[in-house]
Amino acid sequence: MSDLRDLYQEVILDHNRHPHNFGELDGADRHADGYNPLCGDRLAVYVNLDGETITDVSFLGSGCAISKASASLMTDAVKGRTLGEARRLFEQFLALVTDDGALVDDALLGKLAVLAGVRDYPARVKCASLAWHTLRAAVEDRHEVVSTE
């Protein structure tokens, strides 16, 4: 059970049960839909922008604990950040969950680091990254459904 607890940390289970920023943002500036064909999970990300700054962000959808917690943590992490900072966070986050050898800045990642356990479960990386891909599509104003495949 110990290695399983590395993946399903209490923080993750808590975000799964009580996700932050969960729901639609009425009249959001940007919005995109994400889809993971592997598991059929769908989620939508809503963003309000003030120039280059993400003033508000939310998500809606159903998914596994990993994808839901990751989306919840992501919204906390990027709210109030600039688009450039959010992009940098996404890169760092991908490096964290794919363990691709890139240096990870723990200070920058903050709470997102609880998802580090995902790297030991390659099949679950897409669950963890779906929200981020969808956020990127939203801020880039792309309207096609984002797929993890």
Add this chain to the structure above:
Amino acid sequence: MSAEVMSELEHGASGHGKGIRSRLGSHDHGGAVVASPPAFDVERIRRDFPILERMVRDDRLVYLDNAATTQKPRQVLDTLARYYSDGNANIHRGVYTLSEEATAAYDAARIKVQRFLNARASREIVFTRNSTESINLVAHSFGRRHVGPGDEIVITHMEHHSNIVPWQLLCEQVGAQLRVAPIDDSGTLQLDELERLIGPRTKLVSVVHLSNSLGTINPVREIVAMAKRRDVPVLIDGSQAVYHMPVDVQALDCDFYALTGHKLYGPTGIGVLYGREEWLERMPPYQGGGDMIRSVTFEKTTYADLPHKFEAGTPHIAGVVGLGAAIDYLQEVGFEAIAPHEADLLAYGTAALSEVKGLRLIGTAAHKASILAFVMKGAHPHDVGTIVDTEGVAVRTGHHCTQPVMYRFGVPATARASVAMYNTRAEIDALVRALERVREMFPV
């Protein structure tokens, strides 16, 4: 247990060869109960499958994803190794000993498949890559010749994507329509609705024998009879059925039957299309190339006789030979032993899973085999899959290439355990213990 065994007999099994019908015949009426299953030494069977010794993380592998692919017995693995180390040559070409031996082994395997399905002749057995290719062959070859604008193809709501998409492609190309027969909340096909859909424009009915995501056994003999009354040919996707029950294509009276070797304890990359000779004769080749021709000139090419007309290029010879070994193995164990054992596991598993708090079975048809698909309240199937894997238990999670079934039941995905001949009650217990771990982590 007896209900399942009998349902298999009723729904498309004639029990040829191994004499199942006669064996159970005395119980097959009047609601009598089959007293006890024939002696079946599952531990002896397990010793034939080397992979079952494997450890996953710190636990012995509990392999319950047989609907995706079955494991291979030593007899098949040895046959493959022997073929490549001692008998490899191209077939139908050489006059030298090795080529003649390879040709003989290849042709002998075709006869094994013919007898396994009780086809009239071995020329009705076409080797393909898998069930998907078998169905695509019919969609291309039969479809282009016999289906036109305004015509209809009838399928069911529980089909695998491989029995949906080829027909959608065909319909798009020729301007035909796809009609889908509904299923009820238990995952049972609504037969009367299917019958209503078979009309004057129907050119083919294509149905799954045993649903991979629900476990439902369709009454294929009745479906064929229903279609025959309107002179409509029927294709049966037997991918999941052939390793759980005997199949007799003559008794079923179907026109096409598709199966794949890797679910039949055989190698990957080898499949079979049974086609009624009258249809195969009238159908144009599927692919062109070597081995499928009689003579080639730039002016005119004539095609080889059945079944070679549909087998262009060097085939998967090792796969065919391996499939033959798998069929030998399966028949030696015998469905009369396998079916009651698997029915017992299904009944035991159904009862055990029903005890897990917040678990809902998806697919509760009266006639079922092998498949235990479920969702758990508060725990997504992917989390279930990952957690049980840490206990060494391999189950499938996702939509199982049957997205319309997921939509029908209003779930994004399910977790699915599926049993084969080598599984045990202890392995079902291991699954249930692993699901208790899920419950601890995701309490309801």
